[in-house]
Amino acid sequence: MSRTKDTNPIPSVWTREQRRTDQPALSRDAIVREAIAMLDADGIEALSMRKLGARLNAGATSLYRHVATKDELMELAVDEVAAEIHVPPAGGPDWRAAVTEAAGSFRTTALRHPWLTLVLGQAGLAYLGPNYMNFSERLAALFTAAGFPEPNRAIDAVFSYVIGMSTTEAAWLTTVARSGESESEFVARLLPAARQASAGYDHLAAAEPETSAQAGDPAKLRDDKFAYGLEVVLDGLALRLPK
Amino acid sequence: MSRTKDTNPIPSVWTREQRRTDQPALSRDAIVREAIAMLDADGIEALSMRKLGARLNAGATSLYRHVATKDELMELAVDEVAAEIHVPPAGGPDWRAAVTEAAGSFRTTALRHPWLTLVLGQAGLAYLGPNYMNFSERLAALFTAAGFPEPNRAIDAVFSYVIGMSTTEAAWLTTVARSGESESEFVARLLPAARQASAGYDHLAAAEPETSAQAGDPAKLRDDKFAYGLEVVLDGLALRLPK
DNA sequence: CCTTCGATGCGCACACTGTACGCAGGAGGG
């Protein structure tokens, strides 16, 4: 039984390579950080436990010592990124400017990490992470100080809008990125198809020149669109502010 | 070479089962219909080409004769479901009621098919499907008739809000469904964790009784929240309507 | 010093995924 021939190279302390301590040891933080880098670079479907492990000079299953499951890893990534959202301190003189700042910060964060909204629309309770909690707390403080008797309803109104717009924009930017072209190029190439698709639809065709008139800078157009909708929501909220 | 013994049962017209024409033949429509049924029943990660094929008495790869790829199938499913969204005809006396109806219809559709918003946030160009085009066209007609000089901006404002809120609600309902409990039960069981998570956050803790006070019917609470935010947006838009 | 122990990383394996490819069989047209 024990005399089966072992043709494999004899494992030895000398052949076995040294444990490398130069690389930062595998840790939850390092894993999350690298996962975010991969998500940002190559999109959500490019992240696999094996590739992530390889990037950290580790095997795929080693990651599971620090993270229970891939879903949990995604929630950790979401919360990590939530720390980038800036909410001004409560009590300033201009609540609208403060809310605009917070909304804009959420949007740019969501566009910098286009997988964020995807995970938010999927993951159970990413809302309970510390950074996300912090974000919520600061928002609550802001709206309370502004004088809203039911701050949660106001927050939900504003940020449902912000999330919806950011989701749509992120999806758009993702497909643009996949095309390998710049946004303007992609728009130009898409135009004929869009025109043809909206042929026969009176109002879509009518609205089209309005859209493609200032087709100069698509990014600026998106900025304006976002700002417009946000102003709409804030105006509606201002009406409900007891004076 | 040809004399190798064949131990398999001899294939014959008699042993081979009849082609069943009782089952509706594999067709793109049938595939999409069945896919939607599976998505509704078991969620987005439960849909695989193999299982879908099995449900249709077909092999997995047979589906590819009618559908180029799984992503394309998802886009078809989205467009199919988009037909359920009801937009009142343009030109009625009360544009707010009409928009409220359309927004509500979008929301109930999104909650009936909780995978919808997920795919929307991912797929980018599902928008070119005929039903989705129809939906957009009717919206454009509605807002134009209401008198908005830039109907697209108004539509984007309203439906970014609607999409954002629906996405959040759908995600919530999905995790509730996964728990196997009713929404009230799940809320009750989640409460301690939420309370603990918001300990130390003054404003979140302060807002909590406000939320859990009428914890009677969570579904009604969500309805109210949605209606509130929608009113906010519509008020903001009304200010921009040239009179 | 040696021994023990808990923590960490890893190789293997399993069940599953989307889908490319080539073949078999039936439908219809010459």
Place this chain on the structure above:
DNA sequence: CCCTCCTGCGTACAGTGTGCGCATCGAAGG
């Protein structure tokens, strides 16, 4: 009759998340 086209399928490949048990380590305890 043959020939061509269309449909379905079996097989196969390259991947996926992750459970399990083993090897290795640094530290702790005797």
